[in-house]
Amino acid sequence: MVDTKVDLCGITIDNPVIPASGTFGYGYEFAELYDINCLGTFSFKGTTLDPRFGNDTPRIAECPSGMLNSVGLQNPGVDDVIREELPKLERVFHKPVMANVSGFSTDEYAEVVKRLDRSAVSDMIGWYEINISCPNVHGGGMSFGTDPKMAAEVVKAVRWMTDKPIIMKLSPNVTDITEIARACETEGADGISLINTLMGMRFNLRTGKPILANVTGGLSGPAVFPVALRMVYQTAKAVNIPVIGMGGVSSAEDVLEMMMAGAVAVEVGAANLVDPYASRNIVRDLPYAMKKYGIDSF
Numbered sequence: 001m002v003d004t005k006v007d008l009c010g011i012t013i014d015n016p017v018i019p020a021s022g023t024f025g026y027g028y029e030f031a032e033l034y035d036i037n038c039l040g041t042f043s044f045k046g047t048t049l050d051p052r053f054g055n056d057t058p059r060i061a062e063c064p065s066g067m068l069n070s071v072g073l074q075n076p077g078v079d080d081v082i083r084e085e086l087p088k089l090e091r092v093f094h095k096p097v098m099a100n101v102s103g104f105s106t107d108e109y110a111e112v113v114k115r116l117d118r119s120a121v122s123d124m125i126g127w128y129e130i131n132i133s134c135p136n137v138h139g140g141g142m143s144f145g146t147d148p149k150m151a152a153e154v155v156k157a158v159r160w161m162t163d164k165p166i167i168m169k170l171s172p173n174v175t176d177i178t179e180i181a182r183a184c185e186t187e188g189a190d191g192i193s194l195i196n197t198l199m200g201m202r203f204n205l206r207t208g209k210p211i212l213a214n215v216t217g218g219l220s221g222p223a224v225f226p227v228a229l230r231m232v233y234q235t236a237k238a239v240n241i242p243v244i245g246m247g248g249v250s251s252a253e254d255v256l257e258m259m260m261a262g263a264v265a266v267e268v269g270a271a272n273l274v275d276p277y278a279s280r281n282i283v284r285d286l287p288y289a290m291k292k293y294g295i296d297s298f
């Protein structure tokens, strides 16, 4: 039998399959469909200090082999996540969860991590995934992930707030992603995850206006897989900390390709929106794919 276990920043997980933030809610919604304990872990919805309603609609546009989204970090705010969402998750998920944190200032990132880390549900959290790469909000988000100095400032600020592993989630909308990854590593990040969505747009031919109310959005899904793979490969060669690969992963074979590019684990995003069983099916198929390609373990 093959061994699907991997070590993610000092925590062993049963398999490297991780539903990506923003495509798996706070997990318990999917527990109505299947036992989510089959997953390695999952990254919950990007959480900010205050509740956010998100951007105006329409905020989804379909594309060949992918989708554009401009959701804009809709979430109930960190206090509600601690009080309502994580206790609901606790009833159905018995593994460490990845807490995805977003912010509009360095202080906000630090404050959200501080509140989660000092909360009654902090034992549930295995890792913090710090999203410095959201292309759909103004005055924060991606601006931290496109400048090595600002990225480093965020790492420094959250590093003070927790002893748990910090994984910095990077944007593909940069010239050299390795420069940002190295800046995060130098300031004490424990891991890197990539890629967030690629900025794009579409027009409605009838109205002559952009389809998305936000004008631009983030492209994800199978269309971005080769770009993601290339960036994971470059980043894994550039740093000595674990790299989580994502972007267009929708099969067990895609997971293997990401691992070959240097990822230690793999997140699955848009595929969950096409088929809510996608991550479960990838977990199910992974041992067979490993066997097929003569891979005993990672």
Ligand SMILES: Cc1cc2nc3c(=O)[nH]c(=O)nc-3n(C[C@H](O)[C@H](O)[C@H](O)COP(=O)(O)O)c2cc1C
Pocket: 020, 021, 022, 023, 045, 046, 047, 069, 071, 073, 100, 131, 169, 195, 196, 197, 219, 220, 221, 222, 224, 246, 247, 248, 249, 267, 268, 269, 270, 271
């Ligand atoms: C609808 C939607 C919402 C998302 N929300 C978040 C979020 O809150 N935080 C985050 O870090 N990434 C978010 N992402 C980005 C995904 O986690 C992932 O990085 C990206 O979609 C690439 O993976 P994929 O091609 O498998 O979807 C979102 C993606 C989608 C499609």
